[in-house]
Amino acid sequence: MLLTIENLQAEIDEKQILKGLNLDIKPGEIHAIMGPNGAGKSTLASVLAGKDAYEVTAGSVMFDGQDLLELGPEERARKGLFLAFQYPVEIPGVSNKLFMQTAVNAVREEQGLLALDMFDFDEYAKDKIELLEMRPDLLERSVNVGFSGGEKKRNDIFQMALLQPKLCILDETDSGLDIDALRLVANGINALRSESRSFIVVTHYQRLLDYIKPDFVHVLYDGKIIKSGGFELVHELEEHGYDEIIQQSK
Amino acid sequence: MLKKNTRKISPMAKAAVSHYIEASEQLNKESAQEEVVACRTRAQALLLTQAFPTLRDEAWQYTKLVQFVQNRFEVAHLTPQQHGLTIREVQSFLPPYQAIKLIFVDGVLDKALSDDCTALPKGLSIEFTREAVQSSSEVEVWLEQEDLVNSEPFGVLNNALLAEGFGLKVAENMAIETPVFVLNIQTKLNQISVLSNRVMVGKNAELTLVEHFVTLLNEAEQEGVEACTNVVTVMDIAESARVRQVVLQQQSDLGYYFHNQFIFQSEQSDFNSFYGGLGSQLSRHQNHLFMNGERIENSQNSACLAHQKQLVDSRTNTQHTQEWGASRQLHKFVLADSAVGVFDGMIGVARAAQKTDGQMDNKNLLLSNTAKMNSKPQLEIYADDVKCSHGCATGQINQDQIFYLQARGISKPKATEMITKAFLMESVETIDRKDIQQWVAQEFSEALLSGAYFKTDTATE
Structure with a gap:
């Protein structure tokens, strides 16, 4: 098992958001998490990535054989957990190159690999820039500054391609994307699929899932997973909405 | 005659004033030209009546001089002593790029450490304040702006102790490619280095000037207060000339630094300056910039980094007097621990200075909850067709x-x-x-x- 979440409970500003969430993910699996606004989807993503505004009050999370909750956000990232942000952050004055070279080398150091110098890094980044059809001057530009919404999300997927994580958590990466940007993001994700890499795709919509065909779909409501199923559950949701499932679960 | 002086001077300040007047008197006994002695004497009189600013003076309300006044620094160039520094010891303070190097140790030019000033690039000439004061006909250059220099308290002190520093002159139409690099090293405790510098850049000429202020204490000396530096730079930039200036202040965290720059720009000239403030417990860098001509451009930028109880004060006063002037400013402070930052910027636009384009930004990053920033960007505009903006933002890391x-x-x-x-x-x-x-x-x-x-x-x- 790559990730085991048991009875996870978490709160922010003393308001409980996650109320006993369970989820198992094996290597290579793609799990979609859907649910109405306020169900706790983004909280789950943030708690897994280690954002300290959230407090975990009960439960456990095992990631690749270790207690995830014991690790700081940077240690989680170095051990192979990746969060694609719902709102990627702008960092004026820090170039994408400095940012990602520092990040890639932090992960490589964890893996006992030698650091990449700037020439090695350029070479390493080249085909990933092409894959996501990023602008050629991407590396020289400040992180996300002056990027459109779509470019920011693609930049996150580009970072994911560089860091080669074991578990990718996509927090509403599809929101705000036009058809072309959505296709590019989906291509990026599909190119990264492998037998050892798993995904948690948090989304409101069917359109991204149509591209990447998840193995499992979960419905999150009021801090818990109330229904799980295969890809067919997506269509059921599109047809009937969340209400029916919520009613059944009560 | 009844003196019109309502200023109350504390006994401590009086003691400091007589200390510096005594030093000035002693200088006057050494060989110096008449007009220099007169200039120093006038400064003494000013010092006597106004002493040093206190927190009641608006321009000094965040910059406490109590300790400076208490310390009564020895005037370094009064009794120059052997410092024994070798070029190897100062190497780490020299830049990695090619430059014409002038090295002042404890406020006195060290000819042996400095580059040979008889083999300068064509068009550049250097005269030293010491020689000018004693005999040169060029001494007029040092005295020209006496009143203006005296308008600042530390200008008064500088005039009272006028004896050291450099004068740079670039002839018309000459572009000096190689930067002039001036290193100022303090090696002793409890002393004040007083430098009176003059820079004249001729029509359509070009100069790059870098000034580096550092401390290299002799380890044997442990007791006392760290040194103080008092610099006045008067710069005259003629028509269409271009000057680039970089000042990097990295004195020890316990030192003092006061630098007043008076810069005169003529039409179509360009002045691009940067101040980097990292050192000293109390530092104050001031530009007084007069744009006396049309189509003048300049930029005055700074970056200050302070921690513990350091106080960093950076000021500009930019006067647009004629049409089509463009001034740009970006001042950034990063303050950690209990450091205090002070920024005071004024853009003045005279009635005749239509089409002025002035912009001044001050941005500050506080790394702790106890750091403090005092910022006062100001505009004073008397013309009606201008584009001027000023802004200030202070925050913590996101x-x-x-x-x-x-x-x-x-x-x-x-x-x-x-x-x-x-x-x-x-x-x-x-x-x-x-x-x-x-x-x-x-x-x-x-x-x-x-x-x-x-x-x-x-x-x-």
């Missing part, structure tokens, strides 16, 4: 940015360092010569990595 970097495997200290450095670099990058820019950037990087401002990776491991 935690979302830190988390974003952490989520990519970068440690919190490293993330803090990256964001702080990026913040300062916006100003450093205004230095339009790459070699000098890189040298300044490197000095800031090393300071940030030292662990003095926030925990760094190496400091925590």
Whole structure:
């Protein structure tokens, strides 16, 4: 098992958001998490990535054989957990190159690999820039500054391609994307699929899932997973909405 | 005659005043030209009536001089002593780029350490204040702006002790490619180095001037207060001339630094300046800039980094007097621990200065809850067809940015360092010569990595 979440409970500003969430993910699996606004989807993503505004009050999370909750956000990232942000952050004055070279080398150091110098890094980044059809001057530009919404999300997927994580958590990466940007993001994700890499795709919509065909779909409501199923559950949701499932679960 | 002086001077200040007047008198006994003696004597009289500013003076309300006044520094050039420094010992303060090097140790020019001033590039001439004061006909250059220099308290002190420094002159139409690099080293405790510098750049000429202020204490000396530097620079930039100036102040964290610059620009000239303030417990860098001609351009930028109880004060007063002038300013402060920053900027636009384009920004990053920034950007506009703006923003590091970097495997200290450095670099990058820019950037990087401002990776491991 790559990730085991048991009875996870978490709160922010003393308001409980996650109320006993369970989820198992094996290597290579793609799990979609859907649910109405306020169900706790983004909280789950943030708690897994280690954002300290959230407090975990009960439960456990095992990631690749270790207690995830014991690790700081940077240690989680170095051990192979990746969060694609719902709102990627702008960092004026820090170039994408400095940012990602520092990040890639932090992960490589964890893996006992030698650091990449700037020439090695350029070479390493080249085909990933092409894959996501990023602008050629991407590396020289400040992180996300002056990027459109779509470019920011693609930049996150580009970072994911560089860091080669074991578990990718996509927090509403599809929101705000036009058809072309959505296709590019989906291509990026599909190119990264492998037998050892798993995904948690948090989304409101069917359109991204149509591209990447998840193995499992979960419905999150009021801090818990109330229904799980295969890809067919997506269509059921599109047809009937969340209400029916919520009613059944009560 | 009844003196019109309502100023109350404390006994401590009186003692300091007589201390410096005595030093000035002693200088007057040495060989000096008549007009220099007269200038010093006039400064003594001013010193006697106004002493030093206190917190009641608006321009000094955040910059406490109590300790400076208490200390009564020995005037370094009054009794120059052997410092025994070799070029190897000062090597680390020299820049990695080619330059014409002038080295002042304890306020006195060291000819042996400095480059040979008889073999200068064509068009550049250097005269030293000491010689000018004693015999040269050029002495007029040092005295020309006496009243203006006396308008600042530390200008008065500078005039009273006028004896050291340099005078640079660039002939018309000559572009001096190689930067002039002036290193000022303090090696002794409890002394004041007083430098009176003059710079004259002729029509359509070009000059790059870099000034570096550092401390290299003799380890044997332990007792006492760290040294003080008092500099006055008067710069005359003729028509269509271009001057680039970089001042990097890295004295020990316990030193004092007062620098007043009076800059006169003629039409179509360009002045591009940068001040980097990292050292001293109390530092104050002031530009008084007079744009006396049409189509003048200038930029005055600064980056200050302070921690513990340092006080960093950076000021500009930019006077647009004629049409089509463009002035740009970006001042950035990073304050850690209980450091205090002071920025005071004034853009004045005279009635005749239509089409003025002035812009002044002050941005500050506080790294702790106890650091404090006092900022006062001001505009005073008497013309009606101008474009002027000023702004000020003070904040802390955005935690979302830190988390974003952490989520990519970068440690919190490293993330803090990256964001702080990026913040300062916006100003450093205004230095339009790459070699000098890189040298300044490197000095800031090393300071940030030292662990003095926030925990760094190496400091925590």
